[in-house]
Amino acid sequence: MVIGDVDDRATETAELVRQAGADGRFVRTAVTVAAEMDNLVRTAVETFGGLHVAFDNAGIFPPTVPLLKQSEDDFDRVVAVDLTGVFLAMRAELATWYKPAAAPSSTPPPSPASSPTTGLRPASRPKHGVIGLTPAAAMGYATAGIRANALAHGLVATSMTRGWLDDPEMHDSVVGASPMGRPAEPEEIAGMVMFLASPLASIVNGGVDPVDAGQTAP
Numbered sequence: 429m430v431i432g433d434v435d436d437r438a439t440e441t442a443e444l445v446r447q448a449g450a451d452g453r454f455v456r457t458a459v460t461v462a463a464e465m466d467n468l469v470r471t472a473v474e475t476f477g478g479l480h481v482a483f484d485n486a487g488i489f490p491p492t493v494p495l496l497k498q499s500e501d502d503f504d505r506v507v508a509v510d511l512t513g514v515f516l517a518m519r520a521e522l523a524t525w526y527k528p529a530a531a532p533s534s535t536p537p538p539s540p541a542s543s544p545t546t547g548l549r550p551a552s553r554p555k556h557g558v559i560g561l562t563p564a565a566a567m568g569y570a571t572a573g574i575r576a577n578a579l580a581h582g583l584v585a586t587s588m589t590r591g592w593l594d595d596p597e598m599h600d601s602v603v604g605a606s607p608m609g610r611p612a613e614p615e616e617i618a619g620m621v622m623f624l625a626s627p628l629a630s631i632v633n634g635g636v637d638p639v640d641a642g643q644t645a646p
Contacts, residue, residue: 430475432457432468433486451475459486459513462520469520479524481625484517486510489588510554511561518565518576525574555580559636566634575633577624582640583611608641 429445430453431438438454445452453475457468472479490498490506558578565576583589583602592598593611603610620639623629638644 429453430455430468430472432459432465434458459484459517460508462516465513465516465520466523469524473524479521482517482521483621483625484514484521486513486517507554507557511557514554514558515561518561522565522569522574526569526572562636563634570633575624575629577629577632577634578636579617579620579624580636580638580640580644581612581617582606582643584617585611585613606641606643607645610641612639612641 429442429450431442431445432455434456436454436456442452442454453471455468455471457464459465469479469482486509488506488509490502559580562576562578565574569576583592583606585593589602589611592602617639620637624632624637
């Protein structure tokens, strides 16, 4: 597993992968920089002989303020990470997987689960862009054996949301939006990613799959 992040604490994740008996590598990567995304994918290919699955989940939150009070800088920063970053990742991944000159009898490349994160309402603008990118990749490259799916999750208990969960005034509001009355754990999101990346999901393509405790149920 190759992990790309701007946060050097991702080295801890790579170490957990190694402790579990697999090969984990960390490559410091800014998803907003095309050359760094290309390098991340290239590192995976050179290290493991190919790119087998990709999970594009970098994301940030804008300030939680009304739209009228959000600055251009805040808007541009969120779009750069949450939308352009996903585009740059998918482009680098597809360049590795898609071989238009391959003979029809050649074995299709392993199916990716290209799964960008979604967030709470302030991040909705880039989220809708990602929802548009996903079927474009799915339909454009399905005949090459490439799949692309997006995850739409609700509140997840991570370091990014810890401030809300620990704030008595915010806790009830953000947790109350979940029909199950609690945030998801990262492992619960990972379970869906593992399913989408597995042969069990070989026909699942182009979808936006909810992992939100029923928050968006009709």
